[in-house]
Amino acid sequence: MENIKTCCYKEDIGHECHAPALASGLCFWHDAKQVKDGPDIVHQLEEHARSGGMLRGIHLRHAQLKGIDLVHHHSKTGYDMSHADLYRANLHGAHLFNLNLEHANVMKADLRDANLHLTRLHQANLLGAKWTGAKIENVHIGPHIIQEQQAYRAATVGEQEIAQDYFEQAEEIYRDLRRAAEHEGLFSMAGEYIQKELVMRRMQMPKYSKRRMISKLIDIFCGYGEAPLRVIFFSMALILGCACVYFFTGLMFGGQLHVATDTMQWGEYLSLFLNCVYYSVVTFTTLGYGDFTPIGYSKAVAAFEAFTGSFTIALFVVVFVNKMTR
Structure with a gap:
């Protein structure tokens, strides 16, 4: 009986396909x-997934998969489609809940609805x-998309044109x-993405330009208006x-100078520092009670503060x- 040859697809980490x-x-x-x-094709791929067929690294370029169901029902882990090529695939209305698409090529894929x-989607090409x-x-895209990482690597070795192109892709x-997040009413998520979008835009500006420094x-x-905690810190x-x-x-208080000296005790140091913190808070908030007054260089610092x-x-x-009204 003639042996049936199996697929020669094999990965370095040990995954291999056993399909004919x-x-x-x-x-x-x-x-x-x-x-x-x-x-x-939709029914064939669904059956292939449900029968335990290998989905890692499969080629689905231009595949017409509208409405496909790739949810691994009755399982806590989704199907593994990492490294798959989904370039321009039609996944309109597809059910991809909990699917692993890490390192996949999703470039120009139709993911509407x-x-x-x-x-x-860690390390996936989402352009x-x-x-x-x-x-x-x-959805999990990781802390940095792949174009962002490639841009920083190119900039590190001096390939500015390549870095510029990758930063533009990352911004897009x-x-x-x-x-998409705004359309779904996920404004917190949208806030995170707009921060990243503006960082990528900043990285395209000349390195020491005024616009880049202001950005x-x-x-x-304030994280481009999305991080109020940064203002507090x-x-x-x-x-x-x-x-x-x-x-x-x-500082002057009641006609007497209050300043740190070598002869002060620890308790006096602490009392003076707390008074300085008090005066700093009053100055920062522009309350200006007038009990403490600055002298010498303290005047310039107080004006700046x-x-x-x-x-x-x-x-x-x-x-x-801005955050609360979203």
Whole structure:
């Protein structure tokens, strides 16, 4: 009896396909030359998945998979379609709940109205994918998309043109994801994506340009309006920093100079520092009680802190309202 040859697809980490091979040595699903747009292709792929067939690395370029059900029912883990090629695949309305698409090529795939809840897309190529109406709540794309990582690597070795192209691609991907999240009413998720989108835009600006530095400052202070906690941390750092300056430059209270000296005891140091923190808070919030007054260099620091404090408080109100009204 003639032995049936099996698919020669094999990965370095040990995964291999045991489906019957075609003349190419690959099975129907792993052979990139096999056209997968027949009227029965959806049913065939569903049966292949349910029968335990290997889905890792399968080629589904231009495949017509509208409405396909690739949910691994009655199982806590979804099907593994990592490294699959889904370039321009039609997945309109597909059920992809909990599907593993890590390292997959989803470039320009039609994911409109698809259920991608809990789908894993780490290191997947998402450029040009259509997300309109897709259910993307709790979708996992990882901390950095692949184009973002490639851009930073290219910039590190001085390949600025390549880095620029990858940063543009990353910005486009994050923008598409942000719009999809807004469409679904997932405004917290949209806020995260807009931060990443603007960071990618900043990285395309000339390195030491004024626009890039201003953009970086906005990111540090408030995460482009999406991180009110950053404003709070900056405020606390400024208050404590200025308090340390007042501690050594001195403040006047009741006609007496209060400044750190070598002869003071630890209790006196603590009392003076707490007074400096109090004065710093009063100055930052522009309350100006008048009990403590700055002298010498403290005047310049107090003026800077008062100006920065009034601006920072206004910024926090804007950022906080922006988050709460979503």
